[in-house]
Amino acid sequence: MAAQMTSDFFVERLKAWGVTRIFGYSGDGINGVLGALQRAEEAGSGIEFIQVRHEEMAAFMATAHAKFTGEIGVCLSTGGPGATHLVTGLYDAKLDHVPVYAIAGQAETTVRGSNYQQELNLDRLFADVADYVQEVSAPAQTRHVVDRGFRIALAGNGVAAVVLPKDVQDEAMEQPAVAHGFTRSGPGYARPRIMPHDADLRAAAEVLNAGKKVAILIGAGAREAADEVVAVADRLGAGVAKALLGKDVLPDDLPFVTGAIGLLGTKPSSDMMADCDTLLMIGTGFPWAEFLPPDGQARAVQIDVDASMLGLRYPVEVNLHGGALETLTALMPLLERKGDRDWRDGIEAGVAEWRKTIAARAMAAANPVNPQRIVHEMSPLLPSDAIVTSDSGSCANWYARDWQVKRGQRGSLSGGLASMGAAVPYAIAAKFAHPSRPVVALVGDGAMQMNNLAEMITVQKYWQRWADPRFVVCVFNNGDLNEVTWEQRVMEGNPRFATTQDLPDVPYARFAEMIGLKGIFVDDPERLAGAWAEALSADRPVLLEVKCDPDVAPLPPHLTLKQAKGFMTAMARDPGAVGVLKETARQLVKEVTG
Template identity: 45%
Template sequence: MLINRLAEWGVDTVFGIPGDGINGIMEGLRRHADKVRFVLVHHEEAAAFMATAHAKATGKIGVCLATSGPGGIHLANGLYDAKLDHVPVLAITGMQESGVLGTAYQQEVNLDRLYEDVAEYNQVVMNPAQLPTLVDVAIRTAYARRGVAHLTVPNDIQVAPAGKDPYQTVAPVRSPSTAPVYLAPAVRPRDADLRAAADVINDGNRVAILAGIGARGAGGLLEQAADRLGAPIVKSLLGKMVVPDDSRYVTGGLGLLGTKPSEELMDDIDTLLMVGTNFPYTKFLPQPGKVKVVQIDIEPARAGIRIPTEVPLVGDARATLEALLPLLAQKGHDHLRTYQDKTRTWHEAMRALESGDRDPIAPQYLAQQLDLAASDDAIMTCDSGTIATWAARHWHIRGNREFYLSGTLATMAPGLPYALAIQHAYPGRQVIAYVGDGGFAMLMAEFHTAMRYDLPIKVVINNNNSLGQILWEQMVLGYPEHGVRFGAPLPDYAGWARGCGGFGAQIDKPGDLSAALDEALAHPGPALLDVAVDPDEPPLPGKVSYEQAKKFAAAFLKGQPRKASIATTLFKDKIQQLKG
């Protein structure tokens, strides 16, 4: 009954691992294998990441499955990724037989209590008669609230006769007999709010647009608004694919991974239009009171949460922009041209760092070569850490390219399982997992999953043999590095790929990189390229503050063990920029 109802909702894949707490559900999957495919992974965390990636990439609910106790616990990290990035995921877990609950039975964990924070809908199925309706409510809630729903099913309920109601409830719950469907509401702000927002924007002299992933599908309208207002467009990292990076309006990202022009813009404007973003790093936003803000968001509770907002517009980004555009006055482009010039200068500085003459390989060069070699419809998945900096600045959205990572949770390890799920959903697309060695090592067993299901993902490891982001964060805080470099012996990730039956190669010379990337991308099956990059290359912010520089220097004076090589790398960076 459970699996059949999922199929009626259009679910065609469940990611997970079997266990004795879900044997009844696994039998349901076996019986309905023609409707719902079970993708066996090596770790439940990967299953949750894959369900999250499926939801991010397709817009349809992702489903993951884990056994009772430790299996359900392992799902939590991936489920928080879904929660914080607002995508619909259904987690299904097992539970001990209802008759032994509360007796400290083996692996007894109250997963419904564990998931109280992460789940928008969270229910123990205690009666077979509940099941179809609870599936319906769970999925509708996940869609409506853009988050996680959780159903946990005791073993005895899993194998009970379908539809049985042993308790003779007074008002049995019945699902509709027709095929279930979720109808998303068409949300458009009130006319009075639109006019008030237009008045605020039209009164501004120096306007900017900050766009996030909530504006996906409205990129053309954003560019129309930018042209009308003479407003540069800044993108959150999650919103990187909303507008092409080569758009004449785009200044790049914002924050530690952003660009200098975007930071300077936030200090220069008097009006900000935020579209589909809940940008959390408030220190990079304008000072409260210095700008007037209009925010477009589908969720009323998020309006004004980051910065005081004159007019919140509650609505879908596309529908709201369509209604707002006719009310916006045409402005001159002097302000826009200023930041177009700054952005060109910034790109020249970035290109100067993408040099193939440096040995060890500069991570900027690896990212640039991957950007050049990949197709115009490639989908990149990325991990957290320094890898996200190189992707943000050197992987360019053009054509139909897409980009996915763990945004608000910023957890390590999702890059590989994200790629698997997206390749499964889009078998004809080029899917590249661009990951750090730290994140890859956490769930590297899933490369074997790619081989078993013939998912031709390409994995490119930016290998600095360290937890690079933490290293630099320690230094910026003025601390000497501690516990961030892995050291010898070095893992043979390429050997692991070959051991799984895929393509695997190690590269440590810049002259070998381009040909190796071409070979890996052309390989018909899963491929892995392990690239040794300069471990002393700093992921500097777009605009380094005096306080950051002072603490960075203090870390050297306190005994930074690699200060000579780091100083050399920084010197090389500056020389390359001057050459550029």
């Protein structure tokens, strides 16, 4: 009987860690592992391999898999350029605190250090993005490298990267000896309950009970404690704002949920933070500290399972290192129900008024279609189990504000990294993770041209495997790198720079039809609702292309004097000023009049 190859042991070990799916792209530097995957598949014990169009997309898909399943995501590439392509998607995982395991090939050990073809020092490349990175130099090393990488990534919600030289992959596997110079590891990890001390819980309760106007800010780390967040908010008479990665934690039909916070946020969230005297942050690394209360205004309590995130955005009086679910469960009996509900009633009144405002903004006339209306029309038509992804750019504004999340729906995007090009790979990973659920990706035309259009070919390759074919990619076609255009105007006070901002016109819907998918083109706002209904009931994936107005401003919840001055300075020199001012006036009138 032939000796087991190291690559076969490697795949066997991945299965021992529970890996069922790998996103990747082939290359000669990783051919040994690909051969082992093939042999495992032939033996009936394979790992599903999803072939992407680009390794960056594989890393985005691994990140999304982790977000939408709670499992570790796995991606694979060859060495050299394949490995360098992975890095952007791995940073997405790192900054959003989800576990991803990256596998990369490498030139043979016998040529390391010789400036050989595709020979890069990948351990140095991955050193910043990965919490654990190791190149395997001998078969007996493989066992503990695989095991330690998984354990570190899972325990720390981070990235692990394992580099496998070509010759090591094809060598006979040697289990580590029971001898000096060897170590013998095993698979397996179970996340522990992390709980603060009782004294810290009592100190937190004292702060929260003393508050008259309590605001809660939640992020993705509160997802497993949604019911507990609602119960705590009710007892404290608090409103709840959501960081972007926590958008799907609570449904938006709860009257005290103020919605998103920050530049993409809502007026009720901004007003609540400006007026509160107490702040409770749960599972969030929300980066824009300027949207939190000024120092000294509010006493604060923070809960996070990652101690490195505690007290990082606001001077917190009581830091609780613990999981959201167990910490809130322990904290709840210590909290007193607030009898005075004026603060809560005011928040709910503000939320109700804001919902009228954004609905009116969405329905304002534009040329030809108001981009807000695209998401406004989508929102009520989505099934209760839908998953929505968004790209970075101006479409993220409408995702944040106009999609009204229902209980049971999920959504995510590239948060900390805010990378363009993540929406379609995120949606693909979501569909593989949940093939019976409808999935929608909201994508700007810039991101679509950057790399998402190519991943529609991946959709075409695999969609017939999915139990439910509902998969919609909505392209906001405005011919402009719109988010940066508005940043140039508002943040920098510069006019739109056509040289950097103009995009070529691409027939996105026709492309979808060309590769066997369904394409729908809309340039009339009155057709939007019907187009969404058609897309969400189609018998195959759909690319819904909407020709929308680039001059509709993604207005922040409050425009600062500096931003207003910058905007007017830009308008004085902007060739598109007339259209921009006209559309902005329409939005502001809707905010005033509702």
